[in-house]
Amino acid sequence: MVDDGESCSNSSAAGGDAGGDAGGERWRLEGVTRSLEETWRLASCVAGVLRRGDLVLLTGELGAGKTAFAQGVARALRVEEAVTSPTFTLVHEYNCSFREIDTLLHADLYRLEAPGEVEELGLAEMLDYGAVGLVEWGERGVPVLGESYLEVHMEALDPGGVDAGDVGEYQEARLVTCVGVGRSWARRGDALRHSIEEYLLDRDVEGGVL
Numbered sequence: 001m002v003d004d005g006e007s008c009s010n011s012s013a014a015g016g017d018a019g020g021d022a023g024g025e026r027w028r029l030e031g032v033t034r035s036l037e038e039t040w041r042l043a044s045c046v047a048g049v050l051r052r053g054d055l056v057l058l059t060g061e062l063g064a065g066k067t068a069f070a071q072g073v074a075r076a077l078r079v080e081e082a083v084t085s086p087t088f089t090l091v092h093e094y095n096c097s098f099r100e101i102d103t104l105l106h107a108d109l110y111r112l113e114a115p116g117e118v119e120e121l122g123l124a125e126m127l128d129y130g131a132v133g134l135v136e137w138g139e140r141g142v143p144v145l146g147e148s149y150l151e152v153h154m155e156a157l158d159p160g161g162v163d164a165g166d167v168g169e170y171q172e173a174r175l176v177t178c179v180g181v182g183r184s185w186a187r188r189g190d191a192l193r194h195s196i197e198e199y200l201l202d203r204d205v206e207g208g209v210l
């Protein structure tokens with residue numbers, strides 16, 4: 001995990017920058033998951049720092065693992081229903097029960113035709129009522145959905161690339177970059193880093209992978 005502290009004005013260099021809160025406070029953590037299960041574990045670390053009304057933008061190409069990450073968060077928030085991709089309906093709403101969080105929204109803005117349509121989805125109002133929102137292609141919703149959010153950017157690593165190490169072992173590797181933007185996320189970077197470090201102690205991992 002790399003922690004840039006709070007001096008992350010150049011965080012767009014490695015992806016994971018949806019804009020918003022220009023020049024404001026932000027921190028950035030990044031790491032690699034080697035399988036779907038590891039992405040679920042990382043997602044549960046993120047779920048552990050969520051609060052009512054939070055906005056999480058999931059960004060990255062098709063197939064990067066945004067829906068998989070959302071499923072990991074949903075499981076950690078104890079959503080009982082199956083969480084499926086909201087590609088056609090744009091927004092799914094789930095009951096959940098984790099601390100004070102009782103509603104999870106899972107949206108996908110891929111098929112949004114005009115930026116104005118984001119407002120029509122009513123997501124911002126539901127966040128105001130305390131729902132937690134996970135928004136795939138969420139960069140398309142900034143700044144309508146809010147100026148403070150966690151962006152989780154996912155990127156498949158090229159198995160043949162230098163970053164990926166042994167090809168057989170890292171076929172499913174994803175680079176996951178978490179960027180906390182704005183006031184409501186300003187002080188949660190450390191909590192997330194600690195939670196991920198605990199997870200790493202559990203994980204059978206050679207130095208330098210995450």
Ligand SMILES: Nc1ncnc2c1ncn2[C@@H]1O[C@H](COP(=O)(O)OP(=O)(O)O)[C@@H](O)[C@H]1O
Nearest residue numbers: 034035036039062063064065066067068172174
């Ligand atoms: N490390 C990983 N993290 C997340 N998904 C992974 C990983 N390795 C393989 N996968 C697979 O990649 C696919 C990701 O699909 P999906 O989550 O629907 O992507 P997106 O929503 O970004 O289009 C799933 O089939 C998942 O099983």
Ligand SMILES: [Mg+2]
Nearest residue numbers: 066067085136
């Ligand atoms: Mg998806």
